[in-house]
Amino acid sequence: MRIIGFNLSKIVAEKKEKSVEKVQINQNINIKDVIKEKIPISQGEALSVKFLFTIDYSEDFAKVEFGGNVLLLPEKDELKTFLKEWKDKKVPEEFRTPLFNFIMSKCNIKALNLEEELSLPHHVPMPRIDAGSQI
Template sequence: MKVIGFNLEEISAKKPNEFKRSNISTDVTFNEVDKSKLDVLKDNETIKASFKFQVSYKDADNKNELKNEVTITGSLLLMVTKDESKEFIKAWKNKKLPEDKMLGLYNFILRKCSVRALQLEEELGLQPHIPFPQVKAQQQSQKTN
């Protein structure tokens, strides 16, 4: 399996409320998995997997209340063998992905969408959903002779 296409279809970010303490969660869900036709590939098949990436900001005191969010929807185009194609379609009948492919696809989407989400969070003044590395000064120790 190889990712041969990555398309963003919708990007939205909402900051209707100002609040200090929040619980931030990131979620990736797959909405649809279908065979796709690409004439260039003769020996392989293609699968189109539609996804939704969402960063939710919920009030720390009332975890059920959604305050702010960043949502990105899109699709992946995957080049797969005929056996892999059957495996994807069979797994999707239960709204799942093949176990051996799932981790790689989630990581690919997280890598691509997290960068875009961080840009939106910066522009809207939202807390970043992933921590940035920080440089700290080292304390110098006193040497005694």
């Protein structure tokens, strides 16, 4: 399976007025739909995987959301496996990890920028250098 495309269709970042003493941050990737598509660059069929990536801050303090799709070019047997499992609204295990890692790699960078703009705590820890350590 090759990833041949990525597109965002929704970016939402919202911070509520209330302050929270201790913030818990949860991330979630929800696969909304999988659609088989013909594409002009290949004789095979591609899969368009629609997703929603959400970063939720506890107590309704803030939310960052990305919606979009990832275009996959699977081998013929991979296509059958994926579509068979998707009938039960499941992403096959062998595709889930690389797909989710790709979605996170694209969205996390944008999320960090939005969090900075809204003065939100970062949802992933930033690298730190301790005093006395060599760079």
